Amino acid sequence: MLRTALPLVVVGLLASVAPAMAGPMCFGSSSGVQVSVGAAFGGKFTEDDQNKFDQMRLNQMGIEATRVERWNNCIRAWVRQADGRETMEFYDPQSYERVQ
Numbered sequence: 001m002l003r004t005a006l007p008l009v010v011v012g013l014l015a016s017v018a019p020a021m022a023g024p025m026c027f028g029s030s031s032g033v034q035v036s037v038g039a040a041f042g043g044k045f046t047e048d049d050q051n052k053f054d055q056m057r058l059n060q061m062g063i064e065a066t067r068v069e070r071w072n073n074c075i076r077a078w079v080r081q082a083d084g085r086e087t088m089e090f091y092d093p094q095s096y097e098r099v100q
Contacts, residue, residue, distance in 0.1 A: 024090045024099045026074035057096055063089075074099055 045053065047070070054075050055068040065077040066086060075091040090099040 023072050024074055025072060026090070026092045026099055054091075054093070058091065061096060 050070065051068050054070075055065050055077070058065040058068065058075075058077055058079075063077070064080040066080055067078040069076050070093065071090075073093070075093050075096070077089050077091060078086045079089050080086050091097065092099055
């Protein structure tokens with residue numbers, strides 16, 4: 001009984017995590033050495049502030065983002081297409097390059 005139940009449990013566990021692994025993953029730049037230097041004035045960005053900044057940056061790049069949020073280490077943006085439809089697109093938060 002245990003021999004037949006164990007494979008079913010393993011298959012069930014794998015099936016339950018598959019949807020979570022289906023989305024894109026952003027890991028930032030993977031080539032070379034990355035050095036960051038900066039100064040901060042005032043408080044930390046709130047989540048809403050970060051979303052507004054990301055939306056502004058995408059809009060400056062010519063991407064008509066109507067709504068933006070951080071999701072799965074990526075920027076998830078709803079982008080208005082030329083025909084008026086909105087599609088969900090993902091961008092790397094370091095480079096703002098589109099992630100497939």
